[in-house]
Amino acid sequence: MKAVYIHIPFCKSICSYCDFCKVFYYPKWSHQYLLKLQEEIEDLYDGETVKSIYIGGGTPSVLSIKELEFLMDIIRIFKRSENCEFTFECNLDDIHEEMLHILKQAGVTRLSIGIQSFQKENLKILGRNHSFMEAKEKMALIRSCGFMNVNVDLIYAVPGENIKMVKDDLKLLLKLQPDHISTYSLMIEPNTLLWVNGVHPIAEELDEEMYETICKMLEKKGFIHYEISNFAKEGKKSIHNLTYWNNEEYYGFGLSAAGYIEQIRYTNTKSLTRYLQGNFKGTEEILSKQDIMDNELMLGFRKTKGVNIQEFEEKYNVKLEDAYPIKPLLKNGDLKQKGEYIFINPDKLYVMNEILLKMI
Ligand SMILES: C[S@@+](CC[C@H](N)C(=O)[O-])C[C@H]1O[C@@H](n2cnc3c(N)ncnc32)[C@H](O)[C@@H]1O
Ligand code: SF4
Numbered sequence: 001m002k003a004v005y006i007h008i009p010f011c012k013s014i015c016s017y018c019d020f021c022k023v024f025y026y027p028k029w030s031h032q033y034l035l036k037l038q039e040e041i042e043d044l045y046d047g048e049t050v051k052s053i054y055i056g057g058g059t060p061s062v063l064s065i066k067e068l069e070f071l072m073d074i075i076r077i078f079k080r081s082e083n084c085e086f087t088f089e090c091n092l093d094d095i096h097e098e099m100l101h102i103l104k105q106a107g108v109t110r111l112s113i114g115i116q117s118f119q120k121e122n123l124k125i126l127g128r129n130h131s132f133m134e135a136k137e138k139m140a141l142i143r144s145c146g147f148m149n150v151n152v153d154l155i156y157a158v159p160g161e162n163i164k165m166v167k168d169d170l171k172l173l174l175k176l177q178p179d180h181i182s183t184y185s186l187m188i189e190p191n192t193l194l195w196v197n198g199v200h201p202i203a204e205e206l207d208e209e210m211y212e213t214i215c216k217m218l219e220k221k222g223f224i225h226y227e228i229s230n231f232a233k234e235g236k237k238s239i240h241n242l243t244y245w246n247n248e249e250y251y252g253f254g255l256s257a258a259g260y261i262e263q264i265r266y267t268n269t270k271s272l273t274r275y276l277q278g279n280f281k282g283t284e285e286i287l288s289k290q291d292i293m294d295n296e297l298m299l300g301f302r303k304t305k306g307v308n309i310q311e312f313e314e315k316y317n318v319k320l321e322d323a324y325p326i327k328p329l330l331k332n333g334d335l336k337q338k339g340e341y342i343f344i345n346p347d348k349l350y351v352m353n354e355i356l357l358k359m360i
Contacts, residue, residue: 001051001081002261003243006037007254008060008071009272012091016127016197017155019189021256021270022058030067032276033255038074040280041253050078050251052085052240056112061094068099072106080107085239087112087151092130095138100145110149110238111142112182118172119165122158126186127193132172139176149236151180156214157207158186159199166210170217179236183214183229208350215349228302228349245303247296256282263287289316293323294360301356306343324359334358 010025010033011018023029053075063071080086087110088103095113103111117123118132142150152173156166173181185207188194201207215225223231227245230238243250252259256270269275269282287295293316300307312320320326326342329335334355336345344352 001049003052003240003248003250004045004050004054004078005240005250005252005254005257005259006041006053006055006075007058007252007257007268008055008063009033009058009255010062011057011059012062012094013127014193016125016193017186017188019187019192020058023272025059025062027064027067029272029276030063033272034067034070034074036276036278036280037071037254039278041074041077044251044253045077047079049081050084051081052087052243053078053080054087054240056087056089059091059094060088061090061099065098065102068102072102075106083239085109085149087238087240089114092135092138095141097141097145100142100147104145104147108147110151111147112151112153113138115152115173115176116155117158117169119158119161119169121160122155122165122169125158125160125194125199126155132175135172135176139178149179151182151238152176152178154181154183154214155186156183156210157202159202161202161210163206163209163213166213167217170214174221179233180238181218181223181231183211183231185211211350225304227304228352242303245299247292247299263292292316293318297324297360298356301344301352304343304346304349306341308340309342310340326359329355329359 007021009022010030011022012025014022014024086108088108089112091114115135116126116128118135123129139150154169154173156169186201188199188201218231219225223233224237225231226237227241230241232238249260251261252266252268254268255272255275256268258265258267264284264286266284267282268280296312297307307320309320316323320342326335330337333345334348335342344355348355
């Protein structure tokens with residue numbers, strides 16, 4: 001079964017660090033956008049059952065009630081599996097009762113909230129503004145509306161941040177009792193406001209120390225560290241995101257959305273003008289068997305559980321150790337093996353990319 005990603009590119013304000021495909025929210029554009037999105041979905045979707053739907057952005061929650069209802073109508077086209085995970089990304093200040101009811105009625109099972117930080121200094125640099133009290137109230141409202149699976153995003157390694165601030169952020173985040181936490185080290189991407197202003201990343205050693213602090217603290221609090229940046233309570237791993245890391249197929253609909261169908265990886269246009277004209281396609285790449293195997297490892301090793309040797313062999317008709325230099329990496333401790341799984345040494349997760357480079 002495939003997964004479905006839908007991109008809503010509108011935001012009320014633009015954050016200083018954000019490199020995602022987004023534009024200011026103008027009702028004139030958003031209405032036209034939804035009409036085109038419907039056209040794209042109806043053209044491409046072939047009626048099969050899907051196991052997850054993820055509406056991300058941008059900020060999907062910025063849509064008006066009418067637009068939200070229309071979006072949920074569009075999505076009704078998808079035949080959903082019995083346990084279909086349906087995630088909707090929200091910003092704190094957009095969350096209100098009427099919106100939550102519409103989402104609940106439409107079958108949304110999981111909310112993902114961009115909190116990022118509670119530290120005043122961090123929020124100022126990131127260009128965001130909310131308080132812990134606001135988050136607490138919104139979380140209570142979310143729970144009272146019956147949402148039992150909530151993810152929160154955290155950004156760390158903000159210039160000026162220290163370990164105490166990371167710990168304080170985590171303590172507050174944990175008070176919200178989320179089911180899932182995604183943590184990201186701040187990337188200063190070209191053409192973002194931070195980059196234009198010449199802001200530099202923090203020292204790598206401090207970044208690593210912060211990452212280790214987060215991993216330790218969350219594991220102590222009963223979260224399963226199942227992917228390099230993701231932590232979940234028992235039974236709350238993201239079905240949708242696991243589709244990516246398992247190198248499985250998914251549709252991508254909307255501006256800039258990426259998809260992977262029948263050995264083709266595609267990315268839609270990033271131009272809103274072109275999208276609104278109905279020119280949805282951007283780039284497309286037909287993958288060779290070697291590309292697909294490389295992806296299987298690059299994505300699979302993001303999971304702490306790693307890659308299943310047996311499944312790899314059955315899928316590609318080649319032994320993992322014949323296709324890649326697995327043995328020397330097991331010998332030098334970069335990789336570990338437990339039963340049928342080979343995984344990155346947990347002590348070396350932070351340098352995962354270097355290990356992958358040696359392998360691929
Ligand atoms: C699609 S984005 C934003 C979703 C939502 N609009 C919001 O602002 O919370 C998903 C997540 O990626 C992370 N992110 C975005 N840009 C980042 C950057 N430059 N460095 C690190 N994390 C980033 C943030 O944690 C963000 O919540
Ligand atoms: S971080 Fe979220 S709200 Fe901020 S600009 Fe990016 S998508 Fe929009």
